[in-house]
Every structure is written in structure tokens, then in C-alpha cells.
Amino acid sequence: MLIILRVTIRLALIGAVLVASIPHVAALETYCPALTQVAALVNDKERFASIIGEPRHGNYLETKLPLPGWADCAFYGRRTYTCDSLPLATAKEAERAFARILDEVKSCLRDNWSEEPSRASPGYAVLHHQRPAASITINTDQTEKNDYVVRLILFLRGR
């Protein structure tokens, strides 16, 4: 009886871990193709022109290729692509999400993109693409509504 109980608990724990990891895997599977597509445009002659949409306020423009599972994807100017994660309640959650997303992005964009630890700070990571010069930064931020987000920015360097 005791053995059955132990096995059940163990299976439940394993199941819980698996259930918890489902969104992670699902999210990565959801936005990785789009991110790969956006990242590939740094090599395109026209850069991001094909996915830039209508102007928004200020320097912002719509994008025709938002990352699934992310919020408020847009262009800032014609060289900077940005998306926010879904809102998170606490800074701790944001930190965890930051670490997870960094891993996801790194595993998604394996070729040509490398992390730059020398430029990283807590809550801030940088991935570089050598030719042409482009970067992805991932950072946490607190919004005006006092919730937290993880922000992804992909931009062409060398301004």
C-alpha cells in the first residue's frame, strides 16, 4: 500500500513537472518560427521592409509579423523590432520568465547569434549577430500599470 502511495506521489510530481513545462515548449514552438523569420531579415537586402506596417504614434510602426504568444509587437523606426511578453505580476516572475525566454531565444536562433556575457547585466542579456551587425536584447521592465514584462528587441547596429 505504502509502495503504491510512493509511486503515485512520484508520478504526480513528474506529471506536475511535465505539465508545468508544456507552456514553455508550446510557447517556443509557437514563436520560434516567427522569430527566426524576423531574425533572418537582417540578411535581407530590404531589411525589415516586408514586415513593417502602418505608422503608430511617435516613431513606432506596426508590424505584419508579430511573435505568437507575445504582446504589442512593433517597430521603432525601421531598424528596431520589439515585442513584450504577456504581463507578469511580480518582479520575481519576470526574472524567471527572463531566464526562460533567454534560453528559448538562444535555442531558437542557434546559428549566427551568440550571447555576449560581457555586455550582460542582471535582467539584461545581449545576443550579437556579426554580419550584418545586429543585436537582440532581452530585458525586464516594469510598465506604467505596475506589472512586469520581459522585452525582446531586435535591431540593426551601426547607426
Place this chain on the structure above:
Amino acid sequence: MARGAPVWPLFVKELREIVSGRALWMLLLLACPLVGYSFFQAMSLYGEASAAAANSPVLASGLSPLDGILVPTFGSFYVAVTLLFPFVAIRVLGEEKQSGALRLLVQLPYRIMTLVCVKLAAVFVAWLLCAIPVLSSVSIWWMAGGHLFPAEIVTLFLGHLLYGLLIGAVALFAASITESSATAAIVTLAFTIGSWVLDFTIAGRPGWLEWFAHLSLTQVIRTFEQGLLSVGLVIGVAIAICAFAGLATVWLPPGIAVRQKLMRSAVCVAAAVLALLVVTQIKASIDVTEDRRNSFALADANQLARLTEPLAITVHLAAEDPRYMDLQRNVLAKLERVMPRVSIRLATARQSFASAASEEAYGQIEYRYGARSDTSPSTSPREILPLIYGLAGVSPPAPIPSAEFSGYPLVMDGPFPLLWFLAVLPILIIFAWWRSRRLPPNKQTFLKEVAMNSSTKTLMIVVVSVASVLLPALAAPIKVDLSNETAGTEPKGLVPVVGVWRIENDGGKKLLAVDGRQWKEGQSSAGIADKARALYGERYAEFLDRVQAYAYYPYVVAKDLEDFKNGEITVRFEGLSGRIDQGAGILFNLKPNGDYLTIRANCLENNLVLWKFEKGRRSSVEWVRNTPTASRQWHDLKVRIAGNKVEGYLDGKLYLQHTLPQPVSGKIGLWSKADSYMHFEDFVATPNE
């Protein structure tokens, strides 16, 4: 603005400007051996002649200290003034112009003319200081028992003084029309050395060249060296000095169209030319020499003065003929001084010596007085004066008994003069130089006195501005005061160059905000051309070009700090929002071409970076990570600059240290990036020595 501020503090400031520069001291040091050697040589020759004249009264009567000692010694001083004094004089204006302080100086409650006059007065004092070596030589001569005739030395001194002031006025004018002191020096030297060359290359040539040679500045001194105090010459040189000062006044104030300046200059030049034409009619002069070398004997002078009919003299001699020079010196010049109506014509004025000498009448001098005329080849007054008396029908006057000039022979030897000029005086000058560098800055006094007198707020702002510009030693912090600003408008104490900068009210407290949320990339600030012009005057176009290149990075420039080289700049900031960036930086080393440096913190990146903006490109110079900079919290950012060493502090902690290839020098301001929405307050700059 009121125009009644005291002149004395301004004058003291100008003097300090001169004394603090190296030019004055270098001139003094170089003048020591130059004047000393000339004096020593003159003394040796004078001593040899005196020894030879020991038993010959005739020889002794030719020994005048004016010719033997004073003129040669002052001659070396003339060389020093011609070649080096422009560098001293230019400093009173060139430095301010080069640093940009001039634009602030002209806002003080002084008329431009007052500023120029005070600068000229400072140049006068500088010349007096430069004259120390030559005056010391006169003292040595006098203490050694040498004779000095006061009128002679005063006249000679006056001649050199007028020459020095003329050089000073030319230098001021040159500094007013050029952008750098070096260019001004070239212009002035072209004027002085050109004039010098003009004098010794074409003087004595026939025709218009002779007239042209009279424009040489060197000619100013020549008359005084001869012991003649010419009223017309003194007034003429004074007019020339005033004219150059007037031109400097026209060209000094920035912000006036060149065309307008040219028109005013034309009026000034025309007025000067007109006045000079009038002055040329003044023939009065005083022979101040003890031996009356420029005058006939007293009885002859009295008799000739009574001859009121015109005396026309036609000289058949070439201008370079020694006989003509004798005639000119012994007779013609004296006649012109004593007779009211004398006209002299050089019949061979347009001919060379060779062609003139072949004429039959060559060598003859025709004299026509009234209806009578006579001819004589003589160049001696002993023959010419009786001839003129004969033409006038008067008998030669009886001589008036007077003391004969017996000369002042003096044999003086010993090493003291050389010791003085080569050792003692240079050491004293070096000591004075060293002392001058240790003097406490008194420009605060200057500013305080001016401010107290005008007691206007505008003036106070200008005073602070000038203090910050003119007084690197003044370590008083300069804070950008936002309390009097209007919420919702651009700040008045800062010039927004790129981005949307405005004053915001945060719970009753005025803050400076940069709001990139609505700002579009490439969009410079409203009225940028006028702002750039206010910041950099005529060089604003170059600045504007670079602004376009950096238009991704909003920044404001502090109005009241012209050139920040050393000290601390601090500001408090809070990151409110910004998806792309939440950057807050202190901008420094802003050049007129738009290049700059900035140390910025970033609430999204938690790093502190020294960025360089050069030739339209941005690059990181020093990158420090792990600098916690939370959004929605206030942080202290500080930049400390010491020459080419830069330190960056965040919240009181030193994070960044870097040595730049060049010392920092330029305007300062605040910086941000992209869509950052940031608050700033307590922007304070504390310049150090």
C-alpha cells in the same frame, strides 16, 4: 539693458588677461638681451667718440645722448614691439573670441566702444610694462652720469608710445575680424612687418613710391627720433589709432551681418581719411632738441618768420642725391617749419638719378620770393639764407647771443649694464611672472561689482555665464534652476537640440522631462537653427549638420557654460518609461562641429556606458555592466573630469574610469535616447581649476 557698469573691474580683468598670458613675459624676456645689447653697443661707441673728443670741443659738440644712446636703444625696443607686441595685444580680444566668451562679454552693460577702449587702455599698460627694459637703460645711463634732456626723451617716448598703441589698435582690429589669435597675429604682423619692409625698400624713391613710403608705420617714429614734436603727426597717429579701434568696435559684436559691418567700416574709414586729410594741413611742430638741430639760429628764425610772401623753391636734384638729403635736412625742413608760406618742388621727382643728372640745370636750386628769383647750387644755410634775405629785400639779422651746445661726452664702461640686462632683469621678470601666476583670481570682484551696479536679473545670469566662461578657477557650482520655469514649455536655461524636452510639474516641483514617446527619429528640436546659432555663432551650420546625424539621441545643452574642462557635473534622474530605451546621460565635450561624449545610465540595461559621438558615428568607449538602475526610482549620476581623465558615478559609486586621448573641452548638457521618457533634476556643474 543699462549701460552704466563700472569700467575699473573690466579694466582689471583685461590687465589680468594680458598678465596671465605668456606673450607679455616672453616679450619682456626677449627684450632684455635685445635692448641690453643695443644699449651696450651704443654706450661703447659713445664712449669711444667721447674719448676721442676729450681734447676737441668741436668733436664734443656733436655728442648728443639723443642720437648716441637713446635712439639706438629705443630702436631695439621698436624691433621688439614690431615683432612681438601684436601677440600681447591680441590676447585681450583673441582669447575671448576663441573661447566664445566674447558673446557673453558683449551682453554685459558696457557699450562696445567702452569694451574696446578698455581693451586699448589695457594694451597701453601692457606697452608700459614692455618698456621696462628700455626705461631701465635710460635709468642706467642717467645713474652713470649721462646727460638727459627731458623734452627729448619725453618726445622720443611719446613717439614710441604712439607707435605701440597703433600696433595695439591694429592687433585689436585684426583680432576682431579673425576667428583665432593665430590668424590675428598673422594679419597684424603682415601689417607691421609689411610696413617695415615698405619703409626700407621704397623710402627715398622718386614719385608715388616716396608718398607710399610715408604710410609706413616706421615713419611715425622717425620724426620723434629727430627731436621734432609734430602736432599734425601726433593728431594723425591718434586718428589712426581711433580708426582701428573704431573698426574693432564695428567687427567685435557677433550676430551682425557682414554686409552691415562692411558698411559701417566704410563710414569709419572714410571719416578717418577725411580727418587725416585735414590733419595733413597742420604744419606746426616743436623742435624739442637741446641743440636746436631742426631750427635755424634764433635771429634767423625770427627774421624768416616775418617773411609773409610765398617762397617757391624748385630743386633740380634727384631724391636719392646726397646733396638733396643735406638740403632737405639743413634748409628745406627748417624753412618749412619757420616760414608760413613755403612750397618745395622736386623738379626731377619722376626721374631716376641717371636721367636727372644729365639735365643742364641739375644741381641748381631755384628760389622765387614774390616777383624775384635766384639760383644757387649750395645746400648750406650760410649761403641760402642771405640769398633769401636778398630776394625779400631785408638785411640779415644780427646774431642773438645764446649758449652754444657743447655736447655731452661720457666714457662709461664696466659690466653692470650687461649684467643687468642678461641676468638681473630677466630674473626679476621671471620672478614677476611666477608671482603673477600665483595671484588669486579677482574676476569674481569684477563680476560682483558689475552685478551690484546694474542689479538686474538678466545681468546676474550673464555674470554667472561670464564667470563660468572666463574663470575656470571659479569653483562655484552652477545649477540649472528650474523653479522659475513654466510647466509645459521648453526649459529656458537649457537649449533643446534634439528631442522633446519640457518642464513638468511633479507635485509642485519643477522637473525637466525628455519625452521620446511621441518623438520621431531624426526630428531635431523646434527652431534648431536659431538655437544652434545662439550656441555657436557663425559655426552653427557645421553644428546643425552633425545634429542631423545624431538625431536618434535627444539632448539639451546648458546655455551658461561655454567651455567645461575640469570639475564635476551631476544630475538626478528617474526612468518613467521607454520600450526601446530608458537612457539618462550627462553630455560633455560638445564641440562646435557637433561631436560629443556622454556617460549614460540605462534603466533597462543596468549598465553605465561612456559613448563617443564623432563624425556622425556613435561608438562605446567604456562599458560597465551590473550597475543597478531601477525604473521609477531616482538615481544620482555624476561625471568627474580632470583634463583627459573621466570618471562616471552612479548613486555615489564609482563605476567607470577612462583616460581620453585629448583633454575634455566643450559645452555640457543632458542626453537621452530614442523613446525614453525620463525626469531630470538638480543639474549642477562645478568647474575646477
